[in-house]
Amino acid sequence: MNTFRARLMFALLLIIVTVLTALGLLLGSLMNEMNMEQTVDRLQKETKLLALQINPLDEDQSLDVYIEEASKQLDARITVINDEGAVIAESHASYESSTVDYLQRPEIRNAGVDDTAEVRTSESVNEEMLYYAEPIGNGENVEGFVRMALNIEHIHEATGRVWLFIGISFSAALLIIMILGYRVGHQLTRPIYELTEMSKQLVKGNYKARAYDDSSDEIGQLARSVNLLALNLDKTTRRYEREHDRLRALIDHMGSGSFLTATGSSVQTELEEKSLLMEKNSKGYITKLYPIKPLTLFNRVYDRRKQARSITLVTSPAKESYYEVYGTPIMSERSELEGVVIVLHDISDLKRLEQMRKDFVANVSHELKTPVTSLKGFAETLLDGSHEDPVIRKQFLEIIGKESSRLQDLIEDLLELSRIEHHTFQLHPSAFFLTEVISESLTLLHKKAEKKHIRLEERFHEEMEMVGDAARIKQLVINLVTNAIVYTPENGHVTVEAFRDEESHRCVIQVKDNGIGIDEQSLPRIFERFYRVDRARSRNSGGTGLGLAIVKHLVEAQQGTITAESTVNKGTTFTVRLPCSVTNETNRVPKSEALVR
Missing domain, CATH: 3.30.565.10 (Histidine kinase-like ATPase, C-terminal domain)
Incomplete structure (x- = not known):
């Protein structure tokens, strides 16, 4: 007992006995639960079938005969109860007193609510029974209940046989395991321990952890496979992080609003909820939301399966904003539409520049037209004979000179403004x-x-x-x-x-x-x-x-x-x-x- 082998065998025996005992208890419990579940499943199906056939309730002699015959065929006790809790049919003559309120029974209260069965000792036969009830009727119109009860003594007998089989089997297994366990236990423990420690490191996110085992058996292959898995996880994680950072940087700095919507019946609601432009105050808090309606564009992309674009105007109390809306379909590998990406580009500045250009052309035309019209008018008047009058001639020539100077100043300012705005304009500091x-x-x-x-x-x-x-x-x-x-x-x-x-x-x-x-x-x-x-x-x-x-x-x-x-x-x-x-x-x-x- 003091030798290392003895101590090891004693510890191994204790562990094996404990494991086999726990396993036997687990298997016995599982077998018992399996038998019980099968019995409950049979009881539920049979009860539901009876409930479908007993509808509507009939309290005449034919219902008693049918219930008694069904009880013999199914080897179960069947009770039919109306919606007031009174028994109107019973397969066994010695059923419980009619003064009992059956509506308060657990199986009756749970009928139609869930599929749980009730196990308790019957007061009439003093045996442990399995009860299940099913409502009679459709929907909320419950006319009564049909209840079935099974004696579960056979389940206990089957469970006893299972326990006997498990005891004999595990005793034989204990002997075999003790013989083989001593030889292979130590060889298997060390590499498995290393793999366990490595897996813990992988769970913590340390994908550089490795297991070292040079053997060619399954344990060695497992160690090399786990090492390769850790290497691939490390590469995949780093690649995913790089792609995630790039995508996040792209979305954060793209300068456009975007969202993705899936196909389905809720598309219109989804677009209306997501298509909002935010108005913020000086502190950055959102003060108001203004909706955009890209549903027409979405429908066009959805119908044609092609990219589409449109320009929409959003009006707020502060300003008018123009947005160029792009829609792109998302197609699966099977060429099925999975969704639509909507991207909003703010083109308000471009629209304002275009309007400024139009206004500039109109203003220049107007400003040039005024002095030119004056020059032409006074020149025509002088040509028509007014030049012979020296007073009128001098007055008109002074006006022509003044308008010419004004026209020259306008042209010089236009040229000066053009030079300043040109990209080649340079200062001389x-x-x-x-x-x-x-x-x-x-x-x-x-x-x-x-x-x-x-x-x-x-x-x-x-x-x-x-x-x-x-x-x-x-x-x-x-x-x-x-x-x-x-x-x-x-x-x-x-x-x-x-x-x-x-x-x-x-x-x-x-x-x-x-x-x-x-x-x-x-x-x-x-x-x-x-x-x-x-x-x-x-x-x-x-x-x-x-x-x-x-x-x-x-x-x-x-x-x-x-x-x-x-x-x-x-x-x-x-x-x-x-x-x-x-x-x-x-x-x-x-x-x-x-x-x-």
């Missing part, structure tokens, strides 16, 4: 003093301001040096001040202020006037081409309607921003913010050279 450029610009506009008795003022906090295109900055200052002079009444004043914003490290130019101001509706559109707050005043002053548009493009070309603040009848303030840092690599050019470049 250099270091210069911003205050000198502003002063030079105001000097050029003094005569124009004096005609309206407008006072031009400049305010500089310091001598400001910056890097930029001096000629373009001078151009935008002239355009802003000219615009202020046009919309400022006589005896008004225009102030140009320049200072350095230490927080943003930018040079700021502000042009302030006390003119007519701009209303809130017009303020967001003042940088559009040909948009005028007061068209009559602008035309009389010779403006082209392109000055502020040119200013905006010049500011953006130098990585700057421009904003406007205005109050009606009080004045307007334009604020330009430009980068003003000077790098060591930039050489400052003389003032005169920077301005004439």
Whole structure:
């Protein structure tokens, strides 16, 4: 007993006995449950068959005869109960007292609800019986119940025989297992233990775990197969993760809305629920949903099994949005339609650009037509004989000259705007003093301001040096001040202020006037081409309607921003913010050279 073999055999014997005992108990229980399930299944089928044949209830002599005959054939006790709980037919003469409320029996309460059977000791025969009941009638119209009962003594007898067989078989098996187990136990334990540990690592996600067994038997083959499985899982997992990351990155950055819908009767509801555009507030919270209706496109893709596209308009209180909707069918390997992918592209900006192009062409045509019409009209009048009158001739020629200058200014502004917007447009940055450029610009506009008795003022906090295109900055200052002079009444004043914003490290130019101001509706559109707050005043002053548009493009070309603040009848303030840092690599050019470049 003290030897290693004895201790091993004792431990092995204890384990085998325990295992065989547990296995015997399990098999015995399974066989008992199997016999019971077969008996219950037979009882259920026979009871349901009787319930179908006893419908409707008949309390005459024929029902008793039929129940008694069926009881003999089925070797079971049969009881027919009406919906009030009274027994109207019984296969055995010694059935329970009619005063018993059969409706409270478990099998009666469960009838029609589930298929469970009830095992209990019968009070009339004092034997353990298996009961099952089935309602008589269709649907909720239950007219009564038919109950069958079987004596389960034969099940206990069969179970006893099973236990005897299991005991003899397991005793013989124990002897054989002990003889063979001692020899193979140790050889099998070690590799199986290694495989078990490896499988645990695989469950945890460690696909680099490996089992080491060089034998050529089944255990060795199993170890190599598990190693190969771990290698394939590692490769598959990494490939799946890469594909998942790529797909997620693609979906997150595709810039389009998309969803997939399956085919079926709920397609319309599914599309209506999923086709929503979200409106968010400044904090990113969803405040409202606006639906899109791509059902027509879906039906087209579904019917034709081909790609389709359409353009839909979504209207919200804030704006109108256009979406190009693409539908693509998802076909299986058997060429069956499994679903449809719907992709939404926001083309609102393209639509707005197209509308801006149309408006631009219409505005250019209108602006060119006005001076050309004037030139043609006055020229025809002079040709018809008015040139002989020196007063009229001089007046008409002055008007023709004025309209020609206006036409020339319009064409020059159009060409200038086209050059700025072209991709080949380049700035010529250099270091210069911003205050000198502003002063030079105001000097050029003094005569124009004096005609309206407008006072031009400049305010500089310091001598400001910056890097930029001096000629373009001078151009935008002239355009802003000219615009202020046009919309400022006589005896008004225009102030140009320049200072350095230490927080943003930018040079700021502000042009302030006390003119007519701009209303809130017009303020967001003042940088559009040909948009005028007061068209009559602008035309009389010779403006082209392109000055502020040119200013905006010049500011953006130098990585700057421009904003406007205005109050009606009080004045307007334009604020330009430009980068003003000077790098060591930039050489400052003389003032005169920077301005004439």
